[in-house]
Amino acid sequence: MKRIATLAIFLALHGIVVSAQTVDSGKQLYQGLCVGCHGEDGSGGGHGPSFLDVRRPRATSLEAVRNLIIKGIPDGGMPAFKMPDAQADAIAAYVMALKKPAAVATTGTAAPGDSAAGERFFAGKGNCASCHMVRGHGGVLGPDLSNVGRDRNPAQIEQALRDPGAAPTSPGGRGGRGGRGAAPAFRAVTVRLRSGQTLRGIAKNESTFDLQLLAVDGKLHLLSKDQVAEIVREKSLMPKLEASLEELRNLVAYLSRLSTDPSAKAMLAAGELGPGVPFADVAHPKPGAWPTYNGNMSGNRFSQLNQINTTNVQQLSPQWIFPVASSPRPLQVTPVVVDGVMYVTSVNEAYALDARNGREIWHYSRPRSQGLVGDAVSGINRGVAVLGDRVFMVSDNAHLFALHRFTGQLIWDVEMADSHQNYGSTSAPLVVNDLVVAGVSGGDEGVRGFLDAYKASTGERAWRFWTVPAPGEPKSETWQGRGIAHPGGTTWMTGAYDASLDTLYWPVGNPGPDMIGDDRLGDNLYTDSIVALDPRTGRLK
Numbered sequence: 001m002k003r004i005a006t007l008a009i010f011l012a013l014h015g016i017v018v019s020a021q022t023v024d025s026g027k028q029l030y031q032g033l034c035v036g037c038h039g040e041d042g043s044g045g046g047h048g049p050s051f052l053d054v055r056r057p058r059a060t061s062l063e064a065v066r067n068l069i070i071k072g073i074p075d076g077g078m079p080a081f082k083m084p085d086a087q088a089d090a091i092a093a094y095v096m097a098l099k100k101p102a103a104v105a106t107t108g109t110a111a112p113g114d115s116a117a118g119e120r121f122f123a124g125k126g127n128c129a130s131c132h133m134v135r136g137h138g139g140v141l142g143p144d145l146s147n148v149g150r151d152r153n154p155a156q157i158e159q160a161l162r163d164p165g166a167a168p169t170s171p172g173g174r175g176g177r178g179g180r181g182a183a184p185a186f187r188a189v190t191v192r193l194r195s196g197q198t199l200r201g202i203a204k205n206e207s208t209f210d211l212q213l214l215a216v217d218g219k220l221h222l223l224s225k226d227q228v229a230e231i232v233r234e235k236s237l238m239p240k241l242e243a244s245l246e247e248l249r250n251l252v253a254y255l256s257r258l259s260t261d262p263s264a265k266a267m268l269a270a271g272e273l274g275p276g277v278p279f280a281d282v283a284h285p286k287p288g289a290w291p292t293y294n295g296n297m298s299g300n301r302f303s304q305l306n307q308i309n310t311t312n313v314q315q316l317s318p319q320w321i322f323p324v325a326s327s328p329r330p331l332q333v334t335p336v337v338v339d340g341v342m343y344v345t346s347v348n349e350a351y352a353l354d355a356r357n358g359r360e361i362w363h364y365s366r367p368r369s370q371g372l373v374g375d376a377v378s379g380i381n382r383g384v385a386v387l388g389d390r391v392f393m394v395s396d397n398a399h400l401f402a403l404h405r406f407t408g409q410l411i412w413d414v415e416m417a418d419s420h421q422n423y424g425s426t427s428a429p430l431v432v433n434d435l436v437v438a439g440v441s442g443g444d445e446g447v448r449g450f451l452d453a454y455k456a457s458t459g460e461r462a463w464r465f466w467t468v469p470a471p472g473e474p475k476s477e478t479w480q481g482r483g484i485a486h487p488g489g490t491t492w493m494t495g496a497y498d499a500s501l502d503t504l505y506w507p508v509g510n511p512g513p514d515m516i517g518d519d520r521l522g523d524n525l526y527t528d529s530i531v532a533l534d535p536r537t538g539r540l541k
Helices: 002-013 020-033 062-071 085-098 115-123 154-162 245-256 279-283 374-378
Strands: 187-193 198-206 210-215 220-224 228-233 336-338 341-346 349-354 360-365 385-387 390-394 399-404 410-415 430-432 435-439 450-455 461-466 496-498 503-508 529-533
Touching: 020 085, 062 085, 115 245, 154 245, 187 210, 198 360, 279 385, 279 430, 336 385, 349 390, 385 430, 390 435, 399 435, 430 496, 435 503
Parallel strands: none
Antiparallel strands: 187 198, 187 228, 198 210, 210 220, 336 341, 341 349, 349 360, 385 390, 390 399, 399 410, 430 435, 435 450, 450 461, 496 503, 503 529
């Protein structure tokens, strides 16, 4: 009876008001009418499909399931059932209970087993973490499982473990706080190149002309079909699970409880920065690369490439166009290009593109934040920073987060400032050695500006430099009047770094209010300035 009561609570939480007796009655009716086609637990039978996938479009609400029962699916072979409304409602309530994601259930009923032991098996003996990421730690060849408990129920999770090749494709690039990426097909392939080299991995995208392959060694290969001699399709890269019944039960218990807390203020990573783009390649770009917002650390946006010059610039013509239809306004991004991959952003979303042809590699997005004001609500994002295996960007509500460079999976996410205090963020971050430096916006909305640096590996904050002193601190005497209480001085444009002097330079914006200075007499330091900082400590030079 405890389980039935829990199911009724779940349905009530989703706007479906039913009693435990209704669910129990629905179970009896389901067993009499539906088991022969859809199976005991809804996972499918000899004549009907599984309806357990929580994202299945035909059965996502109580009303939708009820209509399917009464009207049937004539083209799909499902007959209509003539029955009283109360019986159809009861069956629909039981079906919705079977479809519940694992993480919705209470700890006592989600799935039996030792979740802690399952986590140890996942990271150790089971070797699952070598391919699958959980909350920023693990591999990227398989789907990110950080929210599998929100997307699958225990029966589906167990089925995927027992027969991974037959499991439905899981969403990739999905992250905390509503973030998600386009669902890539995790298609295992072995590719033999005309050069004689053989590559095995995941075909992320494929067309008549090209193939994007994430190989088992973690490298991304952007191949033209002219390079490919043969493609062998495989069922799955995931080997058969070698586990006892107890280990399987514990693993399902662990996975069924995985669901990112959308109210969390920070999601730090447990792992180290992976190999990929070293800081040396950011500080000294390779020919053809544009690894930072300004192209190089000096910030002068000068390229030494000379293929395009004053004699032929008039011959330029578009080679490809990639639409960003969801952008609320014209883009202000400067694309970053590293190793043939172009990273483009709009507000709260990022795309990785094959720079040769504009083909999408991955897409990450999260919903626009609600309740923002001023600059934060304007829908501006100026781009990313790249280091190691990661891409770093900011969100409209002043979060800084890291995505995996080849998959778009969320690795860590930190809140720089409370957006309810009118903070936002629009600028492209800058990497300096092993730190990611990022600024905030909102100077016209009364915030106190600052510049932050975070560890690229974990997302832990390393230092903060306040651009305006607090009352009583040195230089506060440059503020005469009440203006220092809401001073502005935000850091919404990307700075520069001089490696020879080991100095970080960052522009500081206007004081507020910007047009009327009657209540902020004095020099108002450090607004309308460029500050030189020690990049290791954030101290003013």
